[in-house]
Amino acid sequence: MTDVLQRESASSVEVDRLAVDTLRFLAADMVQAANSGHPGMPMGAAPMAWALWSRHLRHDPSAPDWADRDRFVLSAGHGSALLYGLLHIFGYGLPEEELRRFRQLGSRTPGHPEFGHTPGVECTTGPLGQGLGMAVGMALAERMTHARHPELTDHHTYAIVGDGCLMEGISHEAASFAGHLGLGRLIVLWDDNSITIDGAVDRSCSDDQPVRFAAYGWHTQTIEDGTDVEAIDAAISRAKADPRPSFIAVRTVIGHGAPGVEGTPKAHGSPLGESVLAQAMQQAGWEYPPFAVPEQVRATCTALAAAGAQEHADWRAAYSALEAGAPERAAEIRRAQDRTLPDGVGDALAKVIADAPRATRQSSQACLTELTRLMPELVGGSADLSGSTGTAIGGAIVTRADYRGSSIAFGIREFAMAAIMNGISLHGGFRVYGSTFLVFADYLRPALRLAALMRQPVIHVLTHDSIAVGEDGPTHQPVEQLESLRVIPGLQVLRPADDAQTAEAWRLALERTDGPTALILSRQALPQLPAGPAGDHPATIELVATGSESSLAAAVGDRLTAEGHVVRTVSVLDRSQYSPDPRATTISIEAGSTAGWRGLVDLAIGIDEFGTCGPGDEVLAHHGFTVDSVLARVREHLDRP
Amino acid sequence: MTDVLQRESASSVEVDRLAVDTLRFLAADMVQAANSGHPGMPMGAAPMAWALWSRHLRHDPSAPDWADRDRFVLSAGHGSALLYGLLHIFGYGLPEEELRRFRQLGSRTPGHPEFGHTPGVECTTGPLGQGLGMAVGMALAERMTHARHPELTDHHTYAIVGDGCLMEGISHEAASFAGHLGLGRLIVLWDDNSITIDGAVDRSCSDDQPVRFAAYGWHTQTIEDGTDVEAIDAAISRAKADPRPSFIAVRTVIGHGAPGVEGTPKAHGSPLGESVLAQAMQQAGWEYPPFAVPEQVRATCTALAAAGAQEHADWRAAYSALEAGAPERAAEIRRAQDRTLPDGVGDALAKVIADAPRATRQSSQACLTELTRLMPELVGGSADLSGSTGTAIGGAIVTRADYRGSSIAFGIREFAMAAIMNGISLHGGFRVYGSTFLVFADYLRPALRLAALMRQPVIHVLTHDSIAVGEDGPTHQPVEQLESLRVIPGLQVLRPADDAQTAEAWRLALERTDGPTALILSRQALPQLPAGPAGDHPATIELVATGSESSLAAAVGDRLTAEGHVVRTVSVLDRSQYSPDPRATTISIEAGSTAGWRGLVDLAIGIDEFGTCGPGDEVLAHHGFTVDSVLARVREHLDRP
Structure with missing residues (x-):
């Protein structure tokens, strides 16, 4: 004063x-x-x-x-x-x-x-x-x-x-x-x-x-x-x-x-x-x-x-002076304040879509790298897992000596990370993301709830999203986390299956300005799914999956098709957008809690117990995530009187 | 050494x-x-x-x-x-x-x-x-x-x-x-x-x-x-x-x-x-x-x-000497180590069942008071909410000057409370409980998960269990927490409706020796439900509720019965034990997320948005938890083509 x-x-x-x-x-x-x-x-x-x-x-x-x-x-x-x-x-x-x-x-x-x-x-x-x-x-x-x-x-x-x-x-x-x-x-x-x-x-x-x-x-x-x-x-x-x-x-x-x-x-x-x-x-x-x-x-x-x-009037005068002297910078400031996206986001995201299999955490890193170039207001980092979560995108780190960077080293502090993200978002002028392993979403949950309550468009990048994490064992293997996030009102939960879906997920996260988004990403490499919609042909069996289980569902679908069933396989990015086909037997496949799927589909294949330590493929097989195991569950369901 | x-x-x-x-x-x-x-x-x-x-x-x-x-x-x-x-x-x-x-x-x-x-x-x-x-x-x-x-x-x-x-x-x-x-x-x-x-x-x-x-x-x-x-x-x-x-x-x-x-x-x-x-x-x-x-x-x-x-042999000799000199104390030590219950737990819990309406947090306090008399190994406290959570049972508080008490002032430290509870349980010789508001279960969730993974029979007393919390508003009103706890593998989640169910919940929590229990308790007074099972008579409508919504379900059931429907009303303590009647239209009523109910019943009435500040009754009414509002939802469902 x-x-x-x-x-x-x-x-x-x-x-x-x-x-x-x-x-x-x-x-x-x-x-x-x-x-x-x-x-x-x-x-x-x-x-x-x-x-x-x-x-x-x-x-x-x-x-x-x-x-x-x-x-x-x-x-x-x-x-x-x-x-x-x-x-x-x-x-x-x-x-x-x-x-x-x-x-x-x-x-x-x-x-x-x-x-x-x-x-x-x-x-x-x-x-x-x-x-x-x-x-x-x-x-x-x-x-x-x-x-x-x-x-x-x-x-x-x-x-x-x-x-x-x-x-x-x-x-x-x-x-x-x-x-x-x-x-x-x-x-x-x-x-x-x-x-x-x-x-x-x-x-x-x-x-x-x-x-x-x-x-x-x-x-x-x-x-x-x-x-x-x-x-x-x-x-x-x-x-x-x-x-x-x-x-x-x-x-x-x-x-x-x-x-x-x-x-x-x-x-x-x-x-x-x-x-x-x-x-x-x-x-x-x-x-x-x-x-x-x-x-x-x-x-x-x-x-x-x-x-x-x-x-305030003095400040407005300073802003007007900037508008006159450096109109582009002034417009950038206003755009960031308004949370509107710059031109070219769609094109930038399209660049990341490739053919080779890769983990969606890597797809996400490619998206982030492109987006950061376009959006100086996009800032964030990880709770000391940037190499693992695909957030080490090479930008300058914010330090006490120089705050110009766009990467934030939050330290091993998940809860504060999420609260600090809320504070940055509330301050305005930035879009902010943070990242950790999905299983540690439990550590930051109270701040994610508050983000939803305050309708802040923070973006949580949560990787290593299933028991496929493997050798780190059940303490590091999320099982119930995905479902526990889906029940938070107003939180957009997206689990992409490949590059294209990951790019789409980033687009949805950034276009959303009135609430938080959780991106649920795989540790392991995933194949790129065929492009195009599932189609509206009549089907007797509809297989629905998210993320890494999409390719498993496709393989199961192929086997069922070979057996003479009429199958539709659907990979959904956002389960809340999924409408089951009322004419088909619907079956979900997701390596996590089945609690929320049971109300949507006829058979929910998932994992309702803690995971197990071992190499990722073996752990998946141990918990029934192979084509043969899933087929056996499907046949058992179809054969029920 | x-x-x-x-x-x-x-x-x-x-x-x-x-x-x-x-x-x-x-x-x-x-x-x-x-x-x-x-x-x-x-x-x-x-x-x-x-x-x-x-x-x-x-x-x-x-x-x-x-x-x-x-x-x-x-x-x-x-x-x-x-x-x-x-x-x-x-x-x-x-x-x-x-x-x-x-x-x-x-x-x-x-x-x-x-x-x-x-x-x-x-x-x-x-x-x-x-x-x-x-x-x-x-x-x-x-x-x-x-x-x-x-x-x-x-x-x-x-x-x-x-x-x-x-x-x-x-x-x-x-x-x-x-x-x-x-x-x-x-x-x-x-x-x-x-x-x-x-x-x-x-x-x-x-x-x-x-x-x-x-x-x-x-x-x-x-x-x-x-x-x-x-x-x-x-x-x-x-x-x-x-x-x-x-x-x-x-x-x-x-x-x-x-x-x-x-x-x-x-x-x-x-x-x-x-x-x-x-x-x-x-x-x-x-x-x-x-x-x-x-x-x-x-x-x-x-x-x-x-x-x-x-x-170790020297210690065993000391224990044998105690067995000879003070056999009852030695037997008590062994019983606590073995996690077996003393005689009389059933009788003690039966004493708390009364006629007047009261909050289940108060029913729980009555249970705890009785149990603590019988079980010196039962220790615990709250994260600075003992007056509110019904854990201020008058026992001596553990202090640095005297560790003989059975009440622990955990301080405003929910997460550490839950981890300390795990440590006490792992140490052995004690049964331990801790308490806070249900909404703050989010703060301690990572330790509750670890309790489940380690199969430790810790008991979490989580009160103020719905939007009926009222004036403290959405930050203090749990909505998604109940469902988010139910998806943790191995966690027993019990939401009693009255004295009898609260006593039963405490019995189940104590008899369980291989995993944690969450007791979900009301802030507001609840009527005592009529004794006896729901009966096995054929019904066309089955209303299922937990905790505080049980009496609402009963009132709705009475109205539907008066309209000529054949209604069964079920109050379930543990949802995982509920089997819906396949011949009836099943309808759940619970003041929380409906995600897990949708797979169980034909119509799930709940709350999938954040709550609102106001007096508890008004907030309940605002979110549709009145007899008339629920009836309207039921009728709309029954009238669907």
Whole structure:
């Protein structure tokens, strides 16, 4: 914020006090009206939120999608009432009636912040730790954007995290990654209130958090009095000045100011009750009606918002200057922001289609290599398996010294990878992919769910997609993963069978802008399927397969045809698009759980047990994935009375 | 190990050198024979493994299930060839022919160590970080056993972890938990070889690991020369003397001694090749044939094994003395080890069945309260949600000052909770449960999969099991989780509808000794269903439901009956046990994904989209879970031509 405003608001201790109490009592009022929610966190964390939003946050409430705004992530998402209070007083178009409908069906103030649902909410939080992971992704996206377009990029990412966020494993992965990449524009405030749902934090945790974050290469500070707005302000200023990512431990009291409740787990997840709330107001000298925002607070926020709008206007002028001076680059920036594809994607993908057998992970690598040339906004990498997953495409790796690359070494951190991908996507300006083995999709599943919930078009490249993985054994052989992904609402799951289908899968993934895609790819080489549709000829048997089992199905089909059956063989890229032929006996062949196929076909051939260690071909044979074994199952089915 | 033996083996520098090379070349030979696998880790980590196994490990290779043995966990499971080499030379009944069949179908030497498959393998590892989590569980189980039976308990837990283990988030959760509980008998050796699959560790990670572990309250040491057996031995001795859990960073060279390959990612996951292997042997002065174990090494290991067998005999004598002096306690110990249930479990569970409606999480709490009285070996807790999940049953909490309790405060660490549960179960002597909200089963899924793979009878209490969660919104409302659990092979998934079914679910969970169980419980109160079976009368419509939808199904059934249909309503606890009536129109009602129901019934009524924030009843109605909405769906189905 501008110096003038900073001094003005900093000089007004009274406004600070009023604003902090406004945020506290708005939150308590919301929870009270809903008779449900979490008042304690907002009441304790209101001073740090006010210090940040009044002294530092670069934003324009009239334009929540301004590309160069600061990002604010409430990782402790159960404290949503604090965020709604901030959005309300700063004029984000969240009127009092919405605050009064906190946690009600159809309101814009749901129990946890939901991206796409409320203007100004940068990401969906609540599943603990993921907000921090997304904030790291946003901070990385800022650095990567700055490296490409420094004249248009000057923002920070702020997050407020709770004890739960810091206990979750993803906090380790995300903070370690941020430290490694030196994401100095990331500033994390820890609401250190010593209380979790079950009681005192020291019932289950003794971490020295600042020391831990220092071990990751972060700048760390501790604020002993979490009500001291000036001290928090100063700490944030020091954090901004330091080149490392910053962790600020702020000692707070949960449910601050609520007599008999503050500092205890009772303040965490239940309304204060009318009586306690009245006492708290009295104690604070708060004489306003429910949901009131004092005029001085309103005026201060309006002035701050106006200053933010001016910064936004300055930025727009800079963008216009770029448009005038470098129209192609400006258009590229806009195209990436809009998530539209450049010309030539179809032609580029057509180039990868060849004749020789190869693994679809290799087909995918060929696609990625072509796409990256066309789409500078396409960035990504793997959880330390780039050679295996076909994501080592030779581009420069993003480092702390140079953020211009398009390859990201996520490290052996699947969950953070997926959350960081979400953060990069939410930041905007990029399309992002990440990769690991399909079996380890289990490690990142909570972030994939959140991608689906937030409708972010991230792309997960999941390879080594069946028991054909072979010698690494059952720990590395996915069986149930494919089905478990298909049940996530809004996740597009594509399992291509050859080059052509892999190219099609990449096209579908990139054309989708309102949800995530999982590409399920083989480790082993697969033959190229004959081109052309399966045809609409009448058939008595329809064999349907995906991915690597498509060629097995074709071979089985040939044998059945030779025996006089009229067979159609279908290789489907996306099972949700498959309509079984009602006139035929339908049989699915897929090296994975049959649970979801059983409702589609008459006979589902799959694997509903864990795999086995051994060479891939032998493992497939052991579990019945040979032409003869499948034929025997088919004949047994056809011979049933 | 005894002092005499320690001095003997320590004095023999030549035997140390030979033994370390034996382990290195056994591993390289295995990988070479399989033409697949990871030689680098065993070659680098052989000295620390030998230092540990020759100087410290308390074990009896002739009795791998001795309750008071030290536990050794190879968390870096891809280094399995190192473990197989150790088991081979120490006489665990893993003959040379099994080493020669490394990674082959049906061998006892699969690509990653598999519990239950190879004698001496304490747990299945490979999915990174989970070995550390299980080691923490084993170390906690040791302390809890010691607190109850000090005269029979004197063992340590050792783990070797790699860079990948330490990057994974679960390492944070598990190490933080171990530090908090002061698990001083846990000693972790870090194979600090600076290399991951994709390249140098510093490509993706800059953590100061000793500082990080110190922040968790661990004792930390660094060994600069990872080939120095004496230095590692001394560090382990210091670690044992320190009351804190210990972290020993051991600098190693991946693929040590393999010319042109050592110290590079090439050593990680590919065979060395005949030529490099021959050069490595020549360089080491190794003149033995493939898979050879020099006589001095064999003799040393035999002597160490004999000493271990003597310690085991001493322990058996102590147990016999207990049997004589306190036969009931001895019998209790044996019963817990054998996982048999005490008398009276059925009667105890019958006590909880009442008439008033209540949430099944509360029914479960009543069951747990009764069971804990009968079964001192039943231990567990929650990921900081004990008040919500019905696991706050009033027992003493395990603390670093007193491990006698039966309640464990796992903290906000779902994934580590599940891995620690696996470790406690693998340790033996306990039945363990853990709990969180069903939606957060996603966070712990990789460890639940491993429980199923290892056939460990851990019990997951997963509550708040549907969109009826209400105001916390879609982030907290499970939709796809129930189905995603049902596809995990070997996981028993039970969703009770009332007190009687909840009691039955607990009985089934406890009677099962060869695999995990998930209890899926409601947040909201549910009516008690009428007793008795559904009956075998002919029906034209069969309504099937689980858990909270059972009463909805009953109400719908009443309406259909009133309309003249012949209806059977079935409430199933375990869907895998449901056989649809082939003569009836079958309709399922469950507030979750319909994917798995569609193969079972004619019409599956469920929810295949994310939930919505609002009061629970309104959310249910919004998604069609009212009698009228369900009836409309049923009628529409029946009216179809």
